[in-house]
Amino acid sequence: MSNVDIVLEKPIKKTISRSKKRFIFYSLMIALPVIQFCIFYLYLNFEAFTLGFQKYTRTSTGKFVAEFSLDNFPKILGIIFNGDNIHWFTNSFVAFAFHTGGGMILSLTFSYYIYKKYHFAEFFRVVLFLPGIISSIVWTTIFSYFADTIYSAVSGSKLGLMENPDTALGSLVFFVVWIGFGANILLYSGAMSSINESIVESASLDGANFFQEFIHITFPMIFNTFTTFLITGLSTLFTQELSLYNFFGMNAPESVRTIGYYLYIQTLESDVWLNEAAVRRGRLTFSELSAFGLIITGITLPIIYSVKYLCKKFGPSVE
Amino acid sequence: MFKKKIKEKKKIHLNALIIIVCPLLLIYAFTLFFPLAWAFMTSLKTHGQFYTDALDGNYFTLPDISLWKGKSIFSNYTIILSLFKTGEALTQRGLPYSSPAYDTIFGKVLSKTIYPTIWEVIYNTISYTVGTTIVYVFWCASTAYLCAKYRYKLSGIITFFAIFAITTPIFGANAAAIKILRSLHLYNEIYGRYIHNATFATMHYLIFYAFFENLSNTYNEAAEIDGASQLRIMYSICMPMAMTMIVTIFLLSFVTKWNDYGTALMFMPLKPTLAFVILKNIHYVTSSPLVQVPNKFAALMVLAIPILVLFIFLKNRLMGNISLGGIKE
Numbered sequence: 001m002s003n004v005d006i007v008l009e010k011p012i013k014k015t016i017s018r019s020k021k022r023f024i025f026y027s028l029m030i031a032l033p034v035i036q037f038c039i040f041y042l043y044l045n046f047e048a049f050t051l052g053f054q055k056y057t058r059t060s061t062g063k064f065v066a067e068f069s070l071d072n073f074p075k076i077l078g079i080i081f082n083g084d085n086i087h088w089f090t091n092s093f094v095a096f097a098f099h100t101g102g103g104m105i106l107s108l109t110f111s112y113y114i115y116k117k118y119h120f121a122e123f124f125r126v127v128l129f130l131p132g133i134i135s136s137i138v139w140t141t142i143f144s145y146f147a148d149t150i151y152s153a154v155s156g157s158k159l160g161l162m163e164n165p166d167t168a169l170g171s172l173v174f175f176v177v178w179i180g181f182g183a184n185i186l187l188y189s190g191a192m193s194s195i196n197e198s199i200v201e202s203a204s205l206d207g208a209n210f211f212q213e214f215i216h217i218t219f220p221m222i223f224n225t226f227t228t229f230l231i232t233g234l235s236t237l238f239t240q241e242l243s244l245y246n247f248f249g250m251n252a253p254e255s256v257r258t259i260g261y262y263l264y265i266q267t268l269e270s271d272v273w274l275n276e277a278a279v280r281r282g283r284l285t286f287s288e289l290s291a292f293g294l295i296i297t298g299i300t301l302p303i304i305y306s307v308k309y310l311c312k313k314f315g316p317s318v319e
Numbered sequence: 320m321f322k323k324k325i326k327e328k329k330k331i332h333l334n335a336l337i338i339i340v341c342p343l344l345l346i347y348a349f350t351l352f353f354p355l356a357w358a359f360m361t362s363l364k365t366h367g368q369f370y371t372d373a374l375d376g377n378y379f380t381l382p383d384i385s386l387w388k389g390k391s392i393f394s395n396y397t398i399i400l401s402l403f404k405t406g407e408a409l410t411q412r413g414l415p416y417s418s419p420a421y422d423t424i425f426g427k428v429l430s431k432t433i434y435p436t437i438w439e440v441i442y443n444t445i446s447y448t449v450g451t452t453i454v455y456v457f458w459c460a461s462t463a464y465l466c467a468k469y470r471y472k473l474s475g476i477i478t479f480f481a482i483f484a485i486t487t488p489i490f491g492a493n494a495a496a497i498k499i500l501r502s503l504h505l506y507n508e509i510y511g512r513y514i515h516n517a518t519f520a521t522m523h524y525l526i527f528y529a530f531f532e533n534l535s536n537t538y539n540e541a542a543e544i545d546g547a548s549q550l551r552i553m554y555s556i557c558m559p560m561a562m563t564m565i566v567t568i569f570l571l572s573f574v575t576k577w578n579d580y581g582t583a584l585m586f587m588p589l590k591p592t593l594a595f596v597i598l599k600n601i602h603y604v605t606s607s608p609l610v611q612v613p614n615k616f617a618a619l620m621v622l623a624i625p626i627l628v629l630f631i632f633l634k635n636r637l638m639g640n641i642s643l644g645g646i647k648e
């Protein structure tokens with residue numbers, strides 16, 4: 001065989017096509033995030049759902065056995081609709097109204113002020129970011145000391161603002177609004193900065209004042225961002241704790257408790273099965289907490305989707 | 320000779336917004352700075368000075384250095400070390416941190432009580448804060464890039480689920496999370512937090528997704544023509560373009576994790592972080608040295624000052640412009 005024949009007989013290397021390379025790379029890279037999501041979101045929520053319909057019993061050998069049960073729901077409905085606990089819901093709604101509702105109005109106003117670069121805008125941008133970066137433990141301890149000890153000394157009152165049942169809830173709501181800015185301002189002002197300058201200038205030439213500009217140009221252009229925050233704010237309707245754990249640990253006064261706080265402290269001391277002493281103290285098992293969560297989710301989801309629908313239907317149009 | 324650069328100042332006319340909002344924001348700024356400054360000043364006072372002033376109703380005095388009698392004015396800050404005495408009797412070693420027994424797929428884990436040292440708490444804090452943030456940001460950015468640049472059906476499904484997870488709260492899932500983490504032996508482990516937090520179903524995913532979606536495909540195509548692999552394109556070309564955003568989100572997440580005590584409390588009670596330790600000492604121990612007010616505020620300043628220093632040096636990065644595309648139907 002000549003050298004030419006040897007070269008001609010060499011097999012032609014098969015190369016992988018560009019689209020196949022992309023697919024292989026994509027598949028390998030996306031596998032882990034998808035697996036993590038499947039376990040820690042899909043399976044986790046499935047587990048939360050099924051836990052609500054389970055009851056764990058302890059066998060004589062010490063093992064825990066799960067069996068199907070609907071007993072969790074009557075117990076939880078009994079807790080929720082107990083007249084002594086109805087204030088959890090009202091406190092949660094009050095906290096939501098002020099923190100999310102009031103907080104959004106203030107965030108939009110301050111973000112607009114910063115976006116327009118009015119007096120001291122950069123300084124205020126730093127200041128508004130400060131509460132978000134310092135630990136809530138620091139803020140709650142300082143606020144608690146000012147609201148109770150210093151207030152009592154200055155006013156001559158025997159009880160501080162947080163100690164007085166008449167002013168405790170108001171003080172807590174004030175606190176969460178006071179430190180509730182930060183990242184929202186950053187995202188709102190980021191969204192406002194992306195508005196085309198020529199639109200703003202032409203409005204200004206047409207004689208629009210700051211309020212007209214906000215209503216007819218700025219707000220419609222950032223409405224998507226606003227909707228996102230409104231929806232995520234609604235998600236906190238029953239998880240808002242009013243920083244009660246920071247202020248009081250496990251022993252917040254009954255009058256200021258919210259659903260979020262109740263669920264949090266219950267989860268800290270919960271387990272698949274609890275002994276009689278824990279049950280007598282009012283502790284809930286994982287199954288009962290999951291049932292609680294399912295009921296609360298059933299109440300919240302229609303509200304969220306209704307608001308989302310209303311925003312889409314009646315929200316301002318960019319055109 | 321030297322031409323002065325004259326900055327054109329935009330003339331701002333007073334309007335109702337400025338007249339109302341500016342004083343409000345100035346008052347708000349005062350209500351933030353004053354208590355922080357007061358807390359810092361209080362942390363520098365001796366116990367004697369603080370309680371004498373309190374009895375006289377003088378809460379707003381400056382620390383008297385002469386009362387320290389040769390000791391450092393920062394002596395209260397060393398009190399936090401006494402929360403972790405080692406080599407002494409068990410009752411003097413600070414607070415116990417306990418975890419109940421539970422079942423895993425690998426077998427039973429027995430109940431445990433520990434008394435961590437200061438170095439263990441610092442290690443827990445740094446490894447939890449830095450590790451969780453790195454894993455989370457890398458995970459989120461990579462997934463957003465893949466979904467934005469590789470338009471397969473799965474990308475659309477992932478984005479749909481990310482938006483669904485953000486907008487649809489599922490309450491009471493913490494109990495199920497604890498059960499799953501225990502089962503997989505990820506409970507009470509810092510690497511368990513890395514894995515649990517490595518999710519793309521957050522708002523930051525939408526931010527990254529919007530960025531990569533708007534990034535021109537020309538860069539990718541040109542690199543492919545030059546023979547670059549997909550991995551090389553992702554990490555050498557596209558990710559560096561998002562570096563400003565990645566760093567901003569990294570810093571924001573780092574700050575959140577540094578201040579986070581709730582997660583440590585719930586998912587890793589045997590790996591207490593600094594925030595967890597300080598909170599527990601403030602609330603649960605009447606015999607703790609943190610009951611003394613100057614010590615309490617010194618401990619709080621230990622929590623706040625590192626983040627404040629980070630903020631001062633990286634202010635522009637932390638507050639860099641990031642925009643959220645919003646949830647499109």
